[in-house]
Amino acid sequence: MTDWESLKDALAAEGYIAPADLTMALFIALKLSRPLLLEGAAGVGKTEVARTLAAVEKTRLIRLQCYEGLDAAHAIYEWNYQRQLLAIRAAAEGGETGRSVERRIFSEEFLLQRPLLQAIRQETPPVLLIDEIDRADEEFEAYLLEVLSDFQITVPELGTITATSIPRVILTSNGTRELSDALRRRCLYAHVDFPSRESELRILAARCPAVEPALAGQIVGFVQALRKEELEKTPGIAEMLDFAAALVGLGVNDLAADPRVLQATLVTLLKTEADRAAVSSEVAQRLAGRAA
Amino acid sequence: MSRITRFAARDPGPAARLAGFMAHLRDNGLRLGVSETETAMRALVEVTAADPREARLALKAVCTGSADEAARFDDLFDAYWRSDGRVRRKVVREEAAKERQHTRSSQAADGLRSESAGSAHGPDDGREDGETAAEGTGRLIASRVQNLMRQDLRELVAPEDVAAAERLARRLAAAIRDRRSRRRRAARAGEAIDFRRVVRRSLSTGGEPLHLPRRRRPDRSVRLTVLCDVSGSMTAYARVFLAFVAGLIRGEKTADAYLFHTRLVRITEALRDDDPLRALNRLTLISDGFGGGSKIAANLDRFARSYARRLVNARSVVIVMSDGYDTDPPEAMTAALRRLKRRGCRIVWLNPLAGWRGYAPVARGMAAAMPSLDLFAPANTLAALAALEPEFSRL
Numbered sequence: 001m002t003d004w005e006s007l008k009d010a011l012a013a014e015g016y017i018a019p020a021d022l023t024m025a026l027f028i029a030l031k032l033s034r035p036l037l038l039e040g041a042a043g044v045g046k047t048e049v050a051r052t053l054a055a056v057e058k059t060r061l062i063r064l065q066c067y068e069g070l071d072a073a074h075a076i077y078e079w080n081y082q083r084q085l086l087a088i089r090a091a092a093e094g095g096e097t098g099r100s101v102e103r104r105i106f107s108e109e110f111l112l113q114r115p116l117l118q119a120i121r122q123e124t125p126p127v128l129l130i131d132e133i134d135r136a137d138e139e140f141e142a143y144l145l146e147v148l149s150d151f152q153i154t155v156p157e158l159g160t161i162t163a164t165s166i167p168r169v170i171l172t173s174n175g176t177r178e179l180s181d182a183l184r185r186r187c188l189y190a191h192v193d194f195p196s197r198e199s200e201l202r203i204l205a206a207r208c209p210a211v212e213p214a215l216a217g218q219i220v221g222f223v224q225a226l227r228k229e230e231l232e233k234t235p236g237i238a239e240m241l242d243f244a245a246a247l248v249g250l251g252v253n254d255l256a257a258d259p260r261v262l263q264a265t266l267v268t269l270l271k272t273e274a275d276r277a278a279v280s281s282e283v284a285q286r287l288a289g290r291a292a
Numbered sequence: 293m294s295r296i297t298r299f300a301a302r303d304p305g306p307a308a309r310l311a312g313f314m315a316h317l318r319d320n321g322l323r324l325g326v327s328e329t330e331t332a333m334r335a336l337v338e339v340t341a342a343d344p345r346e347a348r349l350a351l352k353a354v355c356t357g358s359a360d361e362a363a364r365f366d367d368l369f370d371a372y373w374r375s376d377g378r379v380r381r382k383v384v385r386e387e388a389a390k391e392r393q394h395t396r397s398s399q400a401a402d403g404l405r406s407e408s409a410g411s412a413h414g415p416d417d418g419r420e421d422g423e424t425a426a427e428g429t430g431r432l433i434a435s436r437v438q439n440l441m442r443q444d445l446r447e448l449v450a451p452e453d454v455a456a457a458e459r460l461a462r463r464l465a466a467a468i469r470d471r472r473s474r475r476r477r478a479a480r481a482g483e484a485i486d487f488r489r490v491v492r493r494s495l496s497t498g499g500e501p502l503h504l505p506r507r508r509r510p511d512r513s514v515r516l517t518v519l520c521d522v523s524g525s526m527t528a529y530a531r532v533f534l535a536f537v538a539g540l541i542r543g544e545k546t547a548d549a550y551l552f553h554t555r556l557v558r559i560t561e562a563l564r565d566d567d568p569l570r571a572l573n574r575l576t577l578i579s580d581g582f583g584g585g586s587k588i589a590a591n592l593d594r595f596a597r598s599y600a601r602r603l604v605n606a607r608s609v610v611i612v613m614s615d616g617y618d619t620d621p622p623e624a625m626t627a628a629l630r631r632l633k634r635r636g637c638r639i640v641w642l643n644p645l646a647g648w649r650g651y652a653p654v655a656r657g658m659a660a661a662m663p664s665l666d667l668f669a670p671a672n673t674l675a676a677l678a679a680l681e682p683e684f685s686r687l
Binding site for chain 2: 003004020021024025027028029031032034036037039040073079081084085088089091092098101102105138174175180181184185187188189190191230232
């Protein structure tokens with residue numbers, strides 16, 4: 001057995017069933033210490049990869065959730081202004097000189113570390129998850145690029161901070177906008193799809209061992225059929241697991257048995273009103289019948 | 293084993309073969325530099341490079357950078373490494389480069405691409421051109437339509453036009469953006485205090501924050517999405533509109549473009565090709581069926597249900613370029629635009645016919661669309677588009 005296959009098994013042991021190309025991309029990213037960019041629809045388990053990797057490597061997961069308008073103050077560092085102001089006032093009363101106050105309030109003591117700075121200052125390499133990078137604006141992307149290639153951050157008042165350990169970086173993107181070529185070139189890439197029927201069955205078995213094999217087949221068949229319908233929000237893996245948990249909780253062991261129960265548990269899969277309306281009781285029964 | 297490509301005996305070795313493979317990918321439009329070749333080499337050291345499956349997966353992770361590239365990679369891999377025992381001669385970089393100059397805008401590179409862009413033939417494409425065109429465009433240009441109908445896009449759009457359109461598109465995009473930023477500035481002037489500067493400044497006043505420097509949000513660009521009708525009735529205007537679309541895509545990083553006739557095709561990727569001429573070639577290949585009938589409502593609906601869900605948000609301006617002669621029922625048009633509107637975007641409709649004196653949007657599809665539009669304007673030449681700048685800035 002080769003190294004990358006043992007990574008696959010390690011991920012599986014943590015309950016993450018990864019397709020071959022994702023495992024390989026992850027393996028090479030770890031070996032070459034390069035960031036890995038994961039792209040795919042919402043709900044295919046991109047974020048979960050980072051969580052699982054942190055568990056496999058027994059290290060910390062540091063997460064930076066991107067959003068529009070994310071800036072350096074929230075991603076890298078910020079000074080603790082309230083304390084700084086208090087310190088200045090206190091110093092003025094104690095008769096401390098300007099120079100020494102300045103040196104004191106711009107020291108580590110007053111520095112608030114945000115995810116990127118935290119990540120490069122860990123003793124053991126953490127997993128740094130930069131989630132939904134496509135939501136951040138292009139300026140931030142450019143800055144991130146600099147951090148990811150040099151692994152050092154410059155704080156004007158403190159000087160340059162170099163990484164004590166190189167974090168394992170995973171970026172995810174839902175594709176709401178095109179990422180820059182520079183960022184793509186910097187990263188290794190894997191496209192994550194909705195899992196095949198077999199993979200999804202294995203995921204279900206790993207995550208919800210309580211589900212009977214017959215019911216598991218029905219659940220996965222139903223969700224996979226549902227994904228082919230025209231929905232506003234396609235149910236992801238997390239939704240499928242919620243659905244399974246709901247059915248188990250209700251003591252259902254045949255999906256087609258009671259249309260009312262099925263319709264009620266659909267709240268775990270369908271998250272918009274339009275989708276609820278689109279999947280009427282008849283449609284649900286038809287899909288369940290086919291899945292059985 | 294017979295499937296695996298045999299290399300010529302004088303070929304220098306695995307490293308050169310890999311370099312040849314990278315050149316092969318580059319010729320097929322993947323954006324790869326020297327550093328990727330090095331990364332690929334290092335990646336192969338980490339896996340069992342002799343195992344085709346592992347090598348394929350490893351190279352895929354290194355060489356691809358988008359969903360589209362990932363989807364094409366397997367074919368490209370097979371074409372190079374597993375071409376049924378054929379002998380591959382040109383593995384050395386220099387030769388590949390020489391060859392590339394010749395193939396730059398021709399079949400070899402684009403053949404594969406058309407495959408992946410796929411299946412452009414609608415069942416009712418093309419054949420009823422004559423009718424739609426005549427009905428749609430009226431007497432004035434009917435004679436030109438005949439000539440243009442059989443031309444492909446390469447002849448329709450000249451590179452100079454694209455350059456002019458690029459400048460224009462940039463101006464229009466800037467017009468919308470600037471307007472928006474002024475509005476934000478007025479509404480939220482200095483919404484947050486810049487603490488970093490407060491602390492800095494209060495040092496000189498003994499910790500007393502006498503000045504409160506403020507910050508406001510930086511200008512946000514809008515995202516332009518263009519849907520261009522290239523059905524039969526629009527053929528006469530295709531030159532202007534496609535040049536505009538090409539210019540927009542090349543000038544604005546965030547812009548997004550689609551063509552539609554009986555079907556909807558995304559052309560953003562194709563137009564971003566480094567080589568403008570090759571971009572047009574790719575466009576020609578994927579827009580097969582150009583000049584056919586028009587299904588505006590159906591295409592808008594398809595757009596609203598698929599791409600728009602990911603790519604259109606409240607900061608988007610969707611520009612539809614069409615004459616509004618639709619074969620779908622008007623109710624469908626209303627519904628499709630409503631659905632699109634729900635994404636929070638603004639919708640602009642540029643109609644080439646609206647420039648005619650005495651034109652009123654009476655075509656049923658157009659009339660049904662009117663209530664959902666933020667701007668309805670004439671446009672049939674680049675100059676007319678340029679004149680829209682003030683209108684755009686009012687959006």
